[in-house]
Amino acid sequence: MSLQSTRKMLDIEYIRNEFPITEKCFQVYGSTEPRRLIYLDHGASTHPCSTVLNKYIDFIKNYYSNVHRGKHYLSMISTELFDRVYETIFSYIHATRDDNAIVLTANTTSALDMTAWLMKDHEGLTLVSLMEHHSNDLPHRHRSEVKHFGVNPDGTLDMNDLEHKLKTNKVKLVAVTGASNVTGFITDIHKIAELAHNHGARILVDAAQLLAHKEIDVLPNNAPGHIDFLAAAGHKAYAPFGSAFLFGPRDVLDTVQPYVPGGGTVMYVSEHDYIYASSPDRHQGGTPNIAGAIALAESLNFLSAAGLENIRTHEVELTSYALQRLKEVPDIRLLGDIPAENRLGVITFNIGDISNGLVADILNHEAAIATRNGRFCAHPYVSYLLGRNDSEDIITRLRSGEKFDIGGAVRISFGIFNTESEVDDVVENLKMIAERRWKANYDDTSAYFDCKGVQLSSS
Numbered sequence: 001m002s003l004q005s006t007r008k009m010l011d012i013e014y015i016r017n018e019f020p021i022t023e024k025c026f027q028v029y030g031s032t033e034p035r036r037l038i039y040l041d042h043g044a045s046t047h048p049c050s051t052v053l054n055k056y057i058d059f060i061k062n063y064y065s066n067v068h069r070g071k072h073y074l075s076m077i078s079t080e081l082f083d084r085v086y087e088t089i090f091s092y093i094h095a096t097r098d099d100n101a102i103v104l105t106a107n108t109t110s111a112l113d114m115t116a117w118l119m120k121d122h123e124g125l126t127l128v129s130l131m132e133h134h135s136n137d138l139p140h141r142h143r144s145e146v147k148h149f150g151v152n153p154d155g156t157l158d159m160n161d162l163e164h165k166l167k168t169n170k171v172k173l174v175a176v177t178g179a180s181n182v183t184g185f186i187t188d189i190h191k192i193a194e195l196a197h198n199h200g201a202r203i204l205v206d207a208a209q210l211l212a213h214k215e216i217d218v219l220p221n222n223a224p225g226h227i228d229f230l231a232a233a234g235h236k237a238y239a240p241f242g243s244a245f246l247f248g249p250r251d252v253l254d255t256v257q258p259y260v261p262g263g264g265t266v267m268y269v270s271e272h273d274y275i276y277a278s279s280p281d282r283h284q285g286g287t288p289n290i291a292g293a294i295a296l297a298e299s300l301n302f303l304s305a306a307g308l309e310n311i312r313t314h315e316v317e318l319t320s321y322a323l324q325r326l327k328e329v330p331d332i333r334l335l336g337d338i339p340a341e342n343r344l345g346v347i348t349f350n351i352g353d354i355s356n357g358l359v360a361d362i363l364n365h366e367a368a369i370a371t372r373n374g375r376f377c378a379h380p381y382v383s384y385l386l387g388r389n390d391s392e393d394i395i396t397r398l399r400s401g402e403k404f405d406i407g408g409a410v411r412i413s414f415g416i417f418n419t420e421s422e423v424d425d426v427v428e429n430l431k432m433i434a435e436r437r438w439k440a441n442y443d444d445t446s447a448y449f450d451c452k453g454v455q456l457s458s459s
């Protein structure tokens with residue numbers, strides 16, 4: 001068995017064996033036998049595979065030591081492993097070190113906020129798509145003037161609106177996701193980059209969803225479609241929490257004050273003066289998440305070995321199959337209308353008038369199917385796709401202290417180890433829900449499985 005079979009397809013059995021979480025079972029309501037977890041929340045976070053976990057544990061057990069500050073063996077080995085992380089990320093996104101740097105951060109949000117900070121004194125406004133996760137919207141609102149460009153009813157980006165706003169405004173930065181965490185829609189980042197560059201703006205791509213699912217090529221700095229800034233995190237790419245990065249140009253990174261000044265960011269400090277280091281150290285104040293960064297690099301190596309093309313082929317096949325089979329569920333309404341080839345394996349839906357929270361609850365408590373529900377930190381996009389025009393009303397009611405369900409949808413998001421038989425299971429359970437055949441009484445919280453009673457053991 002190998003990571004990749006000779007037919008240039010993923011060896012799913014091998015892959016599943018790599019992920020201990022695929023063995024996890026839960027006792028569900030109405031069944032005497034524990035049910036195997038069907039994990040469909042990869043859009044939120046992915047589990048580390050054994051290769052990555054082993055690397056992580058090996059580092060902590062055998063080489064745990066701070067970097068760049070010691071002449072002893074542990075510190076030298078730790079420094080060597082840590083410095084290689086940058087190389088791995090550069091190579092994974094097809095970037096060169098010439099005129100660029102990679103800054104390690106804690107999560108995608110801090111990498112996106114760092115970009116907003118780096119660009120805050122540049123002239124012009126930031127154009128943000130209405131599809132963005134709040135993490136690629138709110139930081140810009142805090143640091144600059146922001147205008148939004150729109151989306152179409154099918155969930156795709158309104159490129160005409162983008163072009164129009166680029167023509168009629170002085171824009172410094174276009175902030176756009178590489179793929180939506182709501183509909184999975186894959187944006188044409190190189191076309192957007194060209195448009196932005198033609199109008200004197202730079203582009204920031206939020207690659208949080210893209211990183212583990214599709215090959216990323218930031219292209220050379222002088223290419224029209226070059227990606228200036230790119231942010232992503234390991235916890236959505238089979239690495240543990242707490243490790244992410246920002247790729248960006250040195251002419252911006254090295255001319256702005258450190259994002260967090262402090263230890264590690266300077267060349268020299270006197271009582272009255274200081275000289276800051278160049279990037280990445282300049283923006284990495286304090287001890288970085290060394291173990292997390294090493295694990296992130298290991299996960300990128302794991303994905304490269306599996307082959308991004310193979311991963312993508314598997315995901316497109318699985319998503320097509322799911323889109324086809326979901327049509328059998330009575331009263332299902334998908335958010336967006338995007339074919340599998342143009343989206344990641346992210347599908348968001350509602351069933352009749354059953355609340356998204358109840359659907360997610362039933363899937364969990366009666367079938368051990370892990371989904372996510374609500375508005376996925378993308379309120380403007382979800383409101384638009386739901387056809388709701390009640391944002392102002394919601395804000396007024398929330399400001400007045402009223403507590404209520406703001407509505408939303410249920411999301412399933414595939415990862416590298418999901419299978420068609422898991423999709424079959426989801427479809428059967430959604431049919432059961434649509435036909436209102438669930439077993440527990442969800443008004444009576446004691447009737448269903450209570451998470452507080454879960455034994456947090458290693459079994």
Ligand SMILES: Cc1ncc(COP(=O)(O)O)c(C=O)c1O
Pocket residue numbers: 043044107108109110133135136177179180181206208209233244
């Ligand atoms: C598209 C997108 N951007 C940004 C984020 C925020 O990522 P993080 O939790 O790493 O800060 C998420 C998280 O779900 C996301 O889906």
